Amino acid sequence: MKYKITRKEALNLEDFLVEVEAPLVAKKFKPGQFLILRIHEKGERIPLTITDCDPKKGLVSMIIKAVGKTTSELSKLDKGDLLTDIVGPLGNPSKIEKFGTVVCVGGGTGIACLYPIVKALKAHGNHVVTIIGARSKDKLVWEDEIKEICDELIVTTDDGSYGYKGVVTKPLEKILKSKAVDKVIAIGPMIMMKFVAKTTEPHGVKTVVSLNTIMIDGTGMCGGCRVFIDGKMKFTCIDGPEFDGHKVNFDELMNRLSMFKGKEKQAMKHYERGTK
Amino acid sequence: MVDIGGTRVTMREQPVRERIKNFHSVPFGYDEKEVVAEAQRCIMCMHAPCEIYCPVRLKIKAMIRKIAERKFKEAFLIAKEDNPIPAITGRVCPQEDQCEGVCPLAETENGVNIGKLEAFIADWAMKKGITEEFYIEERTEKVAVIGSGPAGISCAVDLRKFGYQVTMFEALHEAGGVLQYGIPAFRLPKDIVDYELSYLKKIGVDIQLNNIIGQNIRFSELRENFDAIFIGTGAGAPLFIGIEGEELNGVYSANEFLIRVNLMKAYDFPEHDTPIVCGDEVGVIGAGNVAMDAARCALRLNAKKVYILYRRTKRESPARDEEVQHALEEGIIFKELISPTRMLGNEKGWVTGIELAKMRLGELDKSGRPRPIKIEDSEFTMKLDTVVEALGSRPNRLFLDQSPELERNKWGVLVVDENLNTNIRGVFAGGDAISGGATVILALGEGRKAAKSIHKYLSKGDGK
Ligand SMILES: Cc1cc2nc3c(=O)[nH]c(=O)nc-3n(C[C@H](O)[C@H](O)[C@H](O)COP(=O)(O)OP(=O)(O)OC[C@H]3O[C@@H](n4cnc5c(N)ncnc54)[C@H](O)[C@@H]3O)c2cc1C
Numbered sequence: 001m002k003y004k005i006t007r008k009e010a011l012n013l014e015d016f017l018v019e020v021e022a023p024l025v026a027k028k029f030k031p032g033q034f035l036i037l038r039i040h041e042k043g044e045r046i047p048l049t050i051t052d053c054d055p056k057k058g059l060v061s062m063i064i065k066a067v068g069k070t071t072s073e074l075s076k077l078d079k080g081d082l083l084t085d086i087v088g089p090l091g092n093p094s095k096i097e098k099f100g101t102v103v104c105v106g107g108g109t110g111i112a113c114l115y116p117i118v119k120a121l122k123a124h125g126n127h128v129v130t131i132i133g134a135r136s137k138d139k140l141v142w143e144d145e146i147k148e149i150c151d152e153l154i155v156t157t158d159d160g161s162y163g164y165k166g167v168v169t170k171p172l173e174k175i176l177k178s179k180a181v182d183k184v185i186a187i188g189p190m191i192m193m194k195f196v197a198k199t200t201e202p203h204g205v206k207t208v209v210s211l212n213t214i215m216i217d218g219t220g221m222c223g224g225c226r227v228f229i230d231g232k233m234k235f236t237c238i239d240g241p242e243f244d245g246h247k248v249n250f251d252e253l254m255n256r257l258s259m260f261k262g263k264e265k266q267a268m269k270h271y272e273r274g275t276k
Numbered sequence: 277m278v279d280i281g282g283t284r285v286t287m288r289e290q291p292v293r294e295r296i297k298n299f300h301s302v303p304f305g306y307d308e309k310e311v312v313a314e315a316q317r318c319i320m321c322m323h324a325p326c327e328i329y330c331p332v333r334l335k336i337k338a339m340i341r342k343i344a345e346r347k348f349k350e351a352f353l354i355a356k357e358d359n360p361i362p363a364i365t366g367r368v369c370p371q372e373d374q375c376e377g378v379c380p381l382a383e384t385e386n387g388v389n390i391g392k393l394e395a396f397i398a399d400w401a402m403k404k405g406i407t408e409e410f411y412i413e414e415r416t417e418k419v420a421v422i423g424s425g426p427a428g429i430s431c432a433v434d435l436r437k438f439g440y441q442v443t444m445f446e447a448l449h450e451a452g453g454v455l456q457y458g459i460p461a462f463r464l465p466k467d468i469v470d471y472e473l474s475y476l477k478k479i480g481v482d483i484q485l486n487n488i489i490g491q492n493i494r495f496s497e498l499r500e501n502f503d504a505i506f507i508g509t510g511a512g513a514p515l516f517i518g519i520e521g522e523e524l525n526g527v528y529s530a531n532e533f534l535i536r537v538n539l540m541k542a543y544d545f546p547e548h549d550t551p552i553v554c555g556d557e558v559g560v561i562g563a564g565n566v567a568m569d570a571a572r573c574a575l576r577l578n579a580k581k582v583y584i585l586y587r588r589t590k591r592e593s594p595a596r597d598e599e600v601q602h603a604l605e606e607g608i609i610f611k612e613l614i615s616p617t618r619m620l621g622n623e624k625g626w627v628t629g630i631e632l633a634k635m636r637l638g639e640l641d642k643s644g645r646p647r648p649i650k651i652e653d654s655e656f657t658m659k660l661d662t663v664v665e666a667l668g669s670r671p672n673r674l675f676l677d678q679s680p681e682l683e684r685n686k687w688g689v690l691v692v693d694e695n696l697n698t699n700i701r702g703v704f705a706g707g708d709a710i711s712g713g714a715t716v717i718l719a720l721g722e723g724r725k726a727a728k729s730i731h732k733y734l735s736k737g738d739g740k
């Protein structure tokens with residue numbers, strides 16, 4: 001069985017949306033879950049968060065940042081192209097209930113990953129404040145989609161080209177000081193999640209982060225996605241991907257993400273040579 | 277001339293210097309002349325101890341007789357009656373503890389090389405395109421097989437022979453279980469595994485890849501949609517020692533190391549996309565088949581020195597004799613009577629070495645092997661840049677957590693009765709899922725046994 005791409009859209013120079021026909025995945029998807037795909041027979045298995053889903057039509061979409069060989073190759077595919085493998089939904093769904101006031105923090109491509117979670121939080125009657133940040137205006141994704149579903153939206157850019165100038169933790173700190181927040185959910189680069197957790201800790205606000213470790217099988221068989229939570233080994237794919245941000249050792253994780261850096265560069269070079 | 281008894285016909289192998297640079301099969305396999313000569317060594321024992329010690333009771337004597345008469349097709353069909361994958365078992369069974377080990381010829385020389393005979397006839401049949409012919413009388417009942425390892429394969433084949441509609445679910449993108457992702461191609465060439473799986477499709481097993489039962493499809497849904505279920509999910513979750521430094525880069529579970537190499541073909545990077553980082557000095561913790569496989573893969577990934585770090589001695593290694601011998605020939609260094617206490621790393625978060633404590637052997641434990649005892653204050657360190665932990669594995673929590681209705685012990689091993697029936701009516705289990713980790717042939721035997729129980733259950737409404 002192959003999986004057909006039904007929509008492909010560039011969102012900016014790096015980020016793009018891919019929608020595929022995967023009825024079984026669409027039927028079972030819950031916010032917070034991801035899938036693993038392989039483009040072709042020689043491809044790597046890569047995990048991607050499901051950002052939107054149409055169970056009736058059997059469609060799921062992902063928003064992807066082209067960072068290396070596989071995501072770049074994926075960015076070149078188009079409507080009608082076929083993907084060799086998709087397995088999902090994987091991971092545990094986000095815990096969604098009525099918490100009260102929830103601040104959702106998204107960075108980079110992580111903004112899109114927040115989308116289904118914000119939607120579900122709203123459906124459960126929460127007051128949702130969303131802070132989204134990017135390096136610059138042209139790197140911001142899914143602002144309008146998020147804006148439509150949350151109560152308040154704050155946008156930041158590192159270079160000040162749009163919204164507030166600075167990083168997401170600045171407005172977060174301000175909110176934490178000015179009102180009662182029941183929960184914070186952060187999805188984005190490890191470094192962003194690290195500082196979000198650091199910001200909320202003194203305020204004692206429960207903070208959930210979604211970890212994007214390196215994965216292979218996504219079924220608990222390789223241990224490559226291991227993280228240590230309170231000193232206990234957990235596998236991100238089956239115990240996560242969401243964990244208590246105050247218990248995660250981000251430095252350790254950022255280091256593990258760099259394990260294959262040299263090889264990744266080599267893969268990218270090999271790929272670029274082949275496509276020229 | 278017929279040479280009864282005599283010395284074993286030598287197996288031709290790739291020379292060491294060449295084979296450590298590739299992933300092709302180490303043994304070349306017998307040719308027709310050699311296989312006949314080896315078969316003629318058999319003294320046709322009256323009670324054929326070899327058969328008694330084969331877990332699936334293969335009719336070894338009859339098979340050997342046909343090989344000695346050059347009737348390879350007949351030999352193949354005899355083997356197939358009891359064993360759906362002789363090309364595989366012939367290569368991976370621990371023969372020295374089973375069929376060959378009890379052969380009287382083993383007392384003075386080597387037993388008849390039954391494994392290699394079995395592999396020969398299966399390879400021969402594959403090349404000639406000869407398969408077993410049987411007529412399937414179709415039945416309407418549907419059976420789900422979870423997992424496509426040896427247990428699932430043998431169960432599915434027999435269920436089809438009984439006429440059931442069989443759907444096999446596999447979590448990964450390729451079927452075969454450990455045969456596919458664990459055992460490296462230099463021991464078990466992947467075209468052989470693929471051929472056996474294509475046979476499954478040919479006889480009408482519907483193989484559904486990328487389907488994780490308990491995650492994408494609930495176990496309860498399966499129970500509603502199928503008349504019976506076989507669980508052959510194996511024991512694929514890796515164990516870690518639990519010492520300081522396991523978060524370091526360069527530390528792998530044997531599963532990750534082997535999945536990258538075998539399933540994802542990282543040895544062919546960047547032609548295949550999945551990378552692996554393997555350093556110059558590699559330490560593999562453990563000394564079973566999994567450890568040997570990881571060590572020999574590391575060597576083929578250009579490691580300069582590969583160590584097996586074992587708390588007992590070579591003699592107690594649970595690996596197949598052939599694997600230990602091949603590993604030693606290839607230059608793998610055995611470090612015996614040591615146990616890791618800590619992994620050492622640098623400021624960049626990469627592993628740089630390991631601290632080990634010396635051990636001595638004590639009394640025999642439950643497994644019949646001497647218990648290793650730590651010698652106090654004997655710690656020393658060793659320089660390494662890659663560490664692979666091959667400490668064994670456990671049934672995967674993913675499936676178990678989402679099917680709490682199934683009875684299991686504290687290690688997650690499913691509890692079954694003598695018919696391989698779990699505590700739930702119509703749900704059977706076998707292989708590593710009920711043993712916690714054993715062998716291909718035991719998994720295969722249990723798959724077959726479960727198929728019989730399922731047949732009995734569905735045709736008479738027996739079971740619980
Ligand atoms: C649960 C989860 C959800 C994710 N969701 C998204 C998403 O919605 N959108 C998105 O753009 N990205 C997402 N990612 C990250 C995405 O999987 C990686 O960007 C992708 O694998 C990179 O592959 P590559 O070959 O293009 O790049 P490479 O050159 O191989 O790697 C670039 C960087 O990506 C990371 N990476 C590499 N291999 C893997 C791997 N097998 N698994 C995870 N990370 C890896 C490493 O940090 C690496 O340095 C998610 C990751 C996880 C674990």
Ligand SMILES: Cc1cc2nc3c(=O)[nH]c(=O)nc-3n(C[C@H](O)[C@H](O)[C@H](O)COP(=O)(O)OP(=O)(O)OC[C@H]3O[C@@H](n4cnc5c(N)ncnc54)[C@H](O)[C@@H]3O)c2cc1C
Binds near residue numbers: 445509596708717
């Ligand atoms: C590296 C290695 C080397 C070995 N060498 C030897 C050897 O030389 N000789 C020997 O006899 N034995 C050997 N063994 C042991 C032998 O391979 C196993 O005992 C045997 O494969 C067990 O078979 P099984 O069918 O029970 O499980 P497995 O082969 O483990 O297959 C189980 C399958 O089920 C799938 N699965 C798991 N959960 C789910 C789910 N929820 N939904 C769908 N699918 C699922 C898995 O992905 C897997 O493909 C070795 C094992 C390893 C790891």
Ligand code: SF4
Binds near residue numbers: 359391
């Ligand atoms: S199946 Fe294994 S134990 Fe049985 S005869 Fe063949 S090699 Fe020997």
Ligand code: SF4
Binds near residue numbers: 320321324337
């Ligand atoms: S035990 Fe050895 S000699 Fe006897 S029948 Fe079996 S293979 Fe032949």
Ligand code: FES
Binds near residue numbers: 222225235
């Ligand atoms: S990705 Fe392999 S155990 Fe999580």
